Amino acid sequence: GQQLNQSPQSMFIQEGEDVSMNCTSSSIFNTWLWYKQDPGEGPVLLIALYKAGELTSNGRLTAQFGITRKDSFLNISASIPSDVGIYFCAGRRGSEKLVFGKGTKLTVNP
Amino acid sequence: EAEVAQSPRYKITEKSQAVAFWCDPISGHATLYWYRQILGQGPELLVQFQDESVVDDSQLPKDRFSAERLKGVDSTLKIQPAELGDSAMYLCASSRQGLNTEAFFGQGTRLTVV
Numbered sequence: 001g002q003q004l005n006q007s008p009q010s011m012f013i014q015e016g017e018d019v020s021m022n023c024t025s026s027s028i029f030n031t032w033l034w035y036k037q038d039p040g041e042g043p044v045l046l047i048a049l050y051k052a053g054e055l056t057s058n059g060r061l062t063a064q065f066g067i068t069r070k071d072s073f074l075n076i077s078a079s080i081p082s083d084v085g086i087y088f089c090a091g092r093r094g095s096e097k098l099v100f101g102k103g104t105k106l107t108v109n110p
Numbered sequence: 111e112a113e114v115a116q117s118p119r120y121k122i123t124e125k126s127q128a129v130a131f132w133c134d135p136i137s138g139h140a141t142l143y144w145y146r147q148i149l150g151q152g153p154e155l156l157v158q159f160q161d162e163s164v165v166d167d168s169q170l171p172k173d174r175f176s177a178e179r180l181k182g183v184d185s186t187l188k189i190q191p192a193e194l195g196d197s198a199m200y201l202c203a204s205s206r207q208g209l210n211t212e213a214f215f216g217q218g219t220r221l222t223v224v
Contacts, residue, residue, distance in 0.1 A: 004152075033212060042114075042201050042215030043153065050210055088152050097166060098213075100152025 006089050006101030014109050019076040021104045023089030031092040032065050032072040037103070038085045046087075047074070079108050112136045114216035116202050122222045128190035131219045135183070135204030143213060144177055144187050145201040153201055159185065160207070192223045 006023045013019060023032070031050055035043035047058050049065035049072060056063055060077045072089055086103040115134040123129045135142050140161050145153035156175065158166040161182040170177065174193070179185040189196055199220050203213035 031210070040217075040220065042203075042218045045212055045214070048210070048212055090152070097155045097158065100154070102150070102152055 004089060004091060004099055004101040006104055008104060009102070010105040010107070012107045012109065013079055015079060015081060017079055019079055019083070019106065020073065021087060022071060022073045023091070023101050024071045025091055025099075026070070027091075027093060028069040029091035029093050030069065031098075032063070033090040033092075033098070034061075034063050034072070034074045035088045035090065035100075036085045037088060043088055076106075079106075081108050081110055084108050114202055114204050114214055116200075116216035116219055118219055119217060120220045120222075122224060123192050125194055125223050126191040128188065129192050129221065130186055130188045131200050131202075131221075133185045133187070133202030133204075133216060135185070135202070136214060138206065139204035139214075140182070140207040141205045141211075141213070142179055142185050143203040143205075144185070145203065145215075147199040147201055147218070149198070156187070189221075192221075194223050197221055197223045 004025050033048050034046045037043040047056050047063040052069050053067050054065040062075045064073045086105050088103045089101045090098045092098045117132050142159040144156045146156050147153040156170045157177045159179045162179050177187045199218045201215050201218045203215045205211045205213040
C-alpha cells in the first residue's frame, strides 16, 4: 500500500523558534492535508493543498504542495506553547482513501 | 459550531466481550468514516459510508468488526469478540459530498481491552 514518510518523528524547541516538518511519498498525490492532534482528541484540519506548487498560510502556519507531487512541507513561525501536539500529514490520490503519516510530535519549551 | 459527536469517550472491556461505539456526524454530511488509530501511528481507515451504503470496507476485519449506518445519519461500529490488539483510539469523521471536501473528526473513543 501507499506509504507516507513523515519527519522528523519528534521535535523539541524553544518558544519563539520556527519549526519545519515534511512528508514524502513514493506515489504521486493530488491532495495534501496537514492536521494537528492534541492528546486524547481527534485530528483538526490545519491546511489543505490541492495544486502542485501551492503555498497556503493559516496564521503562523504555512504549508506547501511539492512540485513533484510526492512531498509537502509545513512551517510554523514564532512557536508558542499551545503549538504543542502531534502534526500529521495526509495525502490522497484522486478518489482513493486518505493515507496518513505517522506524525511529528512537537514540544515547545517556554 | 457543528461537530462530530462520538460516545463513549473511553471504554474498558475484557477480551472476548462485545463493544460498540456510536457516531453522529455533522448535519448534512453524507460521507462518514471510521478510523482506527494505534498509539504512535496515524489514523487508518476501517470503513467509509456514502449515505447508508458502504463504499470502502477493505481494511475492516470482518470476522469481528461490523459497521452500520441504517438511516444514513448516525453510525455504530461494533467489535465482537474484542481482542487485546484492538486497544486503540476509534475516530469517526464526516464530510460533505463532492470534490475537495475534507473530513471533520470527532473526539474519538479510546478503547482498552484487558
